[in-house]
Amino acid sequence: MSLDLVIVLVLLVAAVAMFAVGRPRMDVVAILMLVALPLTGILTVPETLAGFADPNVVLIAALFVVGEGLARTGVTYRLGDWLARTAGASTARLIVLLMLSVAMLGAVMSSTGVVAIFIPVALSIAARTGVPARMLLMPLSFAGLISGMLTLIATTPNLVIDAELRRAGLDGFGFFTITPFGLSVLALGVGYMLFARRFLGGDAAGPAAARRTFGSLIADYGVDARTHRYRVGAGSPLIGMPLAELELRRGHRTTVLMIQRSRLFRRTVHLTADDVVIARDDVLFADVDLSTDDCRRLRLEHLRMTEGFFDEYSRQVGLAEVLVAPDSAAIGRSVKLLRLSTEHGVEALGVRHRARTVDGDFADVRLAAGDTLLVTGSWQAIQGLGGTARDYILLDLPAESAEAAPAANQAVFAIGSVLVMVVLMVTGVVPNVIAALIACLLMGVFRCIDMGSAYRAIHWPTLLLIVGMLPFALALERTGGVDLVVDGLLALLGGAGPTVLLGGIFVLTAVIGLFVSNTATAVLMAPIAISTAAHLGVSPLPFAMMVALAASSAFMTPVSSPVNTLVVEPGRYRFVDFVKVGTPLTLIALVVSVLLVPLLLPL
Numbered sequence: 364m365s366l367d368l369v370i371v372l373v374l375l376v377a378a379v380a381m382f383a384v385g386r387p388r389m390d391v392v393a394i395l396m397l398v399a400l401p402l403t404g405i406l407t408v409p410e411t412l413a414g415f416a417d418p419n420v421v422l423i424a425a426l427f428v429v430g431e432g433l434a435r436t437g438v439t440y441r442l443g444d445w446l447a448r449t450a451g452a453s454t455a456r457l458i459v460l461l462m463l464s465v466a467m468l469g470a471v472m473s474s475t476g477v478v479a480i481f482i483p484v485a486l487s488i489a490a491r492t493g494v495p496a497r498m499l500l501m502p503l504s505f506a507g508l509i510s511g512m513l514t515l516i517a518t519t520p521n522l523v524i525d526a527e528l529r530r531a532g533l534d535g536f537g538f539f540t541i542t543p544f545g546l547s548v549l550a551l552g553v554g555y556m557l558f559a560r561r562f563l564g565g566d567a568a569g570p571a572a573a574r575r576t577f578g579s580l581i582a583d584y585g586v587d588a589r590t591h592r593y594r595v596g597a598g599s600p601l602i603g604m605p606l607a608e609l610e611l612r613r614g615h616r617t618t619v620l621m622i623q624r625s626r627l628f629r630r631t632v633h634l635t636a637d638d639v640v641i642a643r644d645d646v647l648f649a650d651v652d653l654s655t656d657d658c659r660r661l662r663l664e665h666l667r668m669t670e671g672f673f674d675e676y677s678r679q680v681g682l683a684e685v686l687v688a689p690d691s692a693a694i695g696r697s698v699k700l701l702r703l704s705t706e707h708g709v710e711a712l713g714v715r716h717r718a719r720t721v722d723g724d725f726a727d728v729r730l731a732a733g734d735t736l737l738v739t740g741s742w743q744a745i746q747g748l749g750g751t752a753r754d755y756i757l758l759d760l761p762a763e764s765a766e767a768a769p770a771a772n773q774a775v776f777a778i779g780s781v782l783v784m785v786v787l788m789v790t791g792v793v794p795n796v797i798a799a800l801i802a803c804l805l806m807g808v809f810r811c812i813d814m815g816s817a818y819r820a821i822h823w824p825t826l827l828l829i830v831g832m833l834p835f836a837l838a839l840e841r842t843g844g845v846d847l848v849v850d851g852l853l854a855l856l857g858g859a860g861p862t863v864l865l866g867g868i869f870v871l872t873a874v875i876g877l878f879v880s881n882t883a884t885a886v887l888m889a890p891i892a893i894s895t896a897a898h899l900g901v902s903p904l905p906f907a908m909m910v911a912l913a914a915s916s917a918f919m920t921p922v923s924s925p926v927n928t929l930v931v932e933p934g935r936y937r938f939v940d941f942v943k944v945g946t947p948l949t950l951i952a953l954v955v956s957v958l959l960v961p962l963l964l965p966l
Contacts, residue, residue: 393831414830430472431820469510512545520885584713709740918945
């Protein structure tokens with residue numbers, strides 16, 4: 364083993380370790396590798412940065428925009444409404460239609476985006492039908508993963524593997540090459556989830572089961588125990604003071620959630636902003652319990668919080684749960700540093716951290732992916748937080764769901780743009796990246812999406828991850844690392860024949876995928892699969908296909924894919940739930956792949 368190979372392996376192990384622990388963020392790890400590889404002298408700077416010029420990177424960015432266009436025009440929410448109407452009271456029919464809907468939509472847009480959109484839809488359906496949310500959210504997640512097996516553009520690993528085939532001078536995948544395998548896994552997966560749902564039972568009205576009332580949300584997050592009302596009396600030193608300077612307790616900046624103001628026989632609630640000036644007889648809703656001495660000093664009257672008080676102002680004040688998304692900028696930051704008020708116009712009322720409600724002061728809690736926040740603000744601000752902020756996913760949608768689709772009237776044009784893209788890709792009239800860019804332009808022309816939302820739709824950490832990991836494939840190939848792994852596989856399984864080797868490629872890919880993202884796994888495994896086929900003197904397509912199928916079979920743990928991570932908190936799942944239900948489904952995908960791949964893609 365050469366010194367150069369040792370250096371590359373050390374960097375690779377370091378990257379995998381950082382991916383596994385989640386520190387720092389995956390895009391930061393990718394940038395670190397982009398800096399480190401040229402310094403080793405193994406790759407040049409142009410070779411290391413070649414990923415930025417890769418057409419597939421542009422294609423993936425364009426597909427994020429296409430997916431956002433479908434969301435902004437309400438196509439996904441209308442699909443959810445149709446799903447609720449069609450399924451009726453049958454849980455089995457609901458699971459089947461939910462999985463099929465997610466899989467079909469995920470075939471043309473990001474699976475993570477599809478699952479994020481369908482979580483509130485599934486929760487709403489659970490509320491209306493009484494079906495436990497646990498029975499719906501894991502099938503939803505697994506269908507999102509299986510959607511990656513339906514078309515070439517359904518998931519990033521497929522495009523990475525296709526690019527590696529073409530880089531090696533081979534024919535790549537066609538648009539529907541992977542589809543027969545995906546449809547087989549989807550059919551068996553739906554049938555399996557109908558059986559496995561018995562292991563996902565629970566209370567139909569679990570804490571996060573559905574869109575709930577103000578009162579239940581307030582009680583669930585313990586807001587009623589922390590919030591206090593104070594009337595500003597005559598002569599109070601607070602009169603005329605901006606909220607930005609407010610200190611109800613000496614030395615402590617106080618969060619005022621809202622102000623109740625009575626004028627001319629009308630009682631209204633004003634959402635807070637730092638430039639709001641306090642007036643006499645205002646009623647402040649604050650997160651501080653003042654002593655009798657403090658109330659006397661500030662001339663404040665401590666008022667009793669009446670039951671259901673927040674319900675009275677539901678038309679003026681919004682209330683919703685939001686989920687901290689994977690790779691959110693909020694991860695690792697304390698609640699008080701999120702700047703929710705200044706950046707999004709909402710205030711945090713409570714936090715559920717690692718599935719537990721934080722009692723008392725939550726300002727210093729450092730958030731993790733899957734945590735939930737209870738926020739209040741105007742309905743418009745809450746809609747904006749869920750619709751435009753990539754850091755948060757809105758769980759409890761307001762009743763005015765039409766506002767969640769600002770371009771709802773353009774839905775037919777969004778669907779038409781996607782159909783044009785698919786036809787161009789299938790016929791090969793233009794390269795795939797040009798077809799996707801044409802779809803983006805069409806969506807812009809028909810106002811399905813604007814430039815601001817288009818830029819926000821692009822998941823930059825994913826692009827940086829691809830660009831940062833692509834050089835490892837070249838570095839491992841140049842230093843003999845790929846040959847080392849291939850020789851090991853051949854020594855271990857070569858005597859058993861190509862079919863067994865295909866199974867070995869699947870298992871190795873699935874195991875690596877337990878620790879790093881499926882995109883990074885595809886980058887590492889694609890050259891190994893192609894080189895293994897070359898050593899055997901057989902077609903590389905079956906081996907590359909096994910990597911693609913295994914990369915989308917990340918069912919076994921809640922951290923093996925962002926898709927799984929998203930549903931953990933809303934479904935109140937445990938780690939063992941995914942192991943128990945996901946492992947058999949992974950074995951089903953393995954058996955389907957080993958049986959069908961050699962049959963449809965001859966060796």
